[in-house]
Amino acid sequence: MKKGVSFLVTVALVALVSSLASASDPSPLQDTCVAIDEPKDAVFVNGKFCKDPKLTVAEDFFFSGLDKPGNTSNAVASNVTTVNVEKIKGLNTLGISMVRIDYEPYGQNPPHTHPRATEILTVLEGTLYVGFVTSNTENRLISKVLNKGDVFVFPIGLIHFQFNVGKTKAVAIAGLSSQNPGVITIANAVFGSDPPINPDVLTRAFQLDKKVVSYLQSRV
Structure with missing residues (x-):
């Protein structure tokens, strides 16, 4: 193999490894980067500008109210309360967020994906039937019935769901590996x-x- 071609192959492999290593939110380069509204027409990274770290306060990293049930009066009989970078500005660049999910009896969090995050879910109350479907090479359903205290993981980008199979209300809390995981x-x-x-x-x-x-x- 010629030296020039060998160099290009090496560069391509390094680029591939780098892209795989940065498949989630980029790592922060500072202790804090509390999000602030961007100036008009400015260019920004990670979707937000950062407050001067010397001006950060405890409220930048605080949210209250996740103990309160969400409104489940809707077609799917469930509610997702999201705590992401829009709710806690201090999450900016930290690559993590969380949600509380409330389900009426037989309510569901219908099939959806998070394009930027893996999700790890813990059942606090009730019984949930959960699952995800692998990509089109197999379209294999991976599913399980969860009870209080059980934990289940939904890999990044895959279609997944939760369904309350019990006769009582259910509650779950989940962590996601992005400050802004998105939902489809x-x-x-x-x-x-x-x-x-x-x-x-x-x-x-x-x-x-x-x-x-x-x-x-x-x-x-």
């Missing part, structure tokens, strides 16, 4: 996009009658 609820994204996806696309993709597709689009 599959049904909402596909049938509730703005503007709507052409029904012909969804009719063929889901093998549904066009009237069913139009109905679902009107419901989301």
Whole structure:
């Protein structure tokens, strides 16, 4: 192998390893980077500008209210209370956030993904049927019924769900490996996009009658 080609291969391998190593939020280069609103038209990193570390206070790292149940009066009978960088500015650059999830009996956190985070969930009350589906090479369902104190992990980017199979309310708390993990609820994204996806696309993709597709689009 010629020296020039060998060098390019080495560079490519280093770039690949580096990209894999930085698949989650980048590591911070300072003790704190409390997020502040960016100046108009400015360029920023990590989605936020940083407050002068000498001006940080305890409130920058504090949130109150996760003990309170969320409003589950909705179509899926569940509620996710998110504590991310928008709620705790001190999370900026720290690569972590959390949520509380409340479920009515037979309520669910419907199939969704977090494009930027792995999730680790702990059941505080109730019984949940949870699972995730592997990528398209297998589309294998990995699922389990969880009880109080049980822990389950949902790998980054994979479609996953939780369903309260008990007759009482359930509560879970979860940590996520991003300050802003994002969420894509599959049904909402596909049938509730703005503007709507052409029904012909969804009719063929889901093998549904066009009237069913139009109905679902009107419901989301």
